[in-house]
Amino acid sequence: MKTDLFAAPSDASMTVFEAIYSLRATRIYEDRPIPADVIHQIVQAGTMACSSGNTQPWEFVVVTERDLKERIKAHMVDAFSTIDAERAQKPEQLVDGVGRPITGHAAVEHLDTVPMMVVVCWNPERGVRMKGEYETNLDGTLRETRVIPGGRGVSLFQACQNMMLAGRALGVSSLFTTFFFLRNDEIKAILGIPPHIFMECAVFFGYGEEKLGKPRRKPLAEVAHINGWGNPYQITN
Numbered sequence: 001m002k003t004d005l006f007a008a009p010s011d012a013s014m015t016v017f018e019a020i021y022s023l024r025a026t027r028i029y030e031d032r033p034i035p036a037d038v039i040h041q042i043v044q045a046g047t048m049a050c051s052s053g054n055t056q057p058w059e060f061v062v063v064t065e066r067d068l069k070e071r072i073k074a075h076m077v078d079a080f081s082t083i084d085a086e087r088a089q090k091p092e093q094l095v096d097g098v099g100r101p102i103t104g105h106a107a108v109e110h111l112d113t114v115p116m117m118v119v120v121c122w123n124p125e126r127g128v129r130m131k132g133e134y135e136t137n138l139d140g141t142l143r144e145t146r147v148i149p150g151g152r153g154v155s156l157f158q159a160c161q162n163m164m165l166a167g168r169a170l171g172v173s174s175l176f177t178t179f180f181f182l183r184n185d186e187i188k189a190i191l192g193i194p195p196h197i198f199m200e201c202a203v204f205f206g207y208g209e210e211k212l213g214k215p216r217r218k219p220l221a222e223v224a225h226i227n228g229w230g231n232p233y234q235i236t237n
């Protein structure tokens with residue numbers, strides 16, 4: 001593995017377009033570890049993302065220990081036991097094109113065998129950009145007092161996608177999740193995350209044990225507009 005941080009620190013041969021077009025949300029993984037140098041390349045790719053004002057407000061809690069995963073799983077199984085009653089989406093929206101559930105139940109059920117979870121947090125010590133953006137509560141947590149676009153998750157999700165594409169290029173599948181918010185305090189406590197740090201999302205990584213085809217996406221013409229809303233998208237020279 002190359003160590004020059006100004007060169008791509010990986011020998012992966014997959015092109016960026018191959019990685020983008022073949023990335024799938026994977027919820028069931030083989031119970032085998034990801035080699036340390038592969039983990040390192042994935043997390044390092046996260047640090048190369050863009051962020052508001054280059055604040056780089058991310059903190060990556062890399063979880064590989066079985067005991068931690070089992071404790072997190074116990075909370076998530078409990079949270080998911082009642083979650084379906086609260087969903088706003090219709091049942092037909094909760095499956096993918098081949099009828100596979102996208103609700104996270106499978107991910108939670110197999111959480112203890114996910115080889116690596118990267119819990120991605122926002123650190124206000126680097127992330128706050130404007131006066132009065134946050135105030136401190138009595139318990140040490142922060143509350144947003146001035147909404148400024150580009151905050152928190154907006155500066156973390158690019159890092160997540162970087163890690164997922166880096167993983168894909170290295171043969172490691174992934175799942176982006178936000179469902180830890182359902183047991184925010186408990187999971188922060190398990191991982192020792194301080195009160196003022198925001199836990200925003202978690203990305204699961206491992207060697208997939210699901211057979212997944214190509215991702216299904218809406219055709220570009222259905223979601224793109226040219227030079228103004230409603231103008232059918234077409235590009236000509």
Ligand SMILES: Cc1cc2nc3c(=O)[nH]c(=O)nc-3n(C[C@H](O)[C@H](O)[C@H](O)COP(=O)(O)O)c2cc1C
Nearest residue numbers: 023024025027102103104107176177178179215216
């Ligand atoms: C903001 C966000 C939240 C998500 N939350 C969950 C989740 O709670 N559980 C889950 O299993 N997948 C979750 N996913 C993964 C999506 O279900 C997945 O990306 C989508 O179904 C497309 O999957 P595909 O790339 O395999 O086609 C989430 C993805 C995003 C971007």
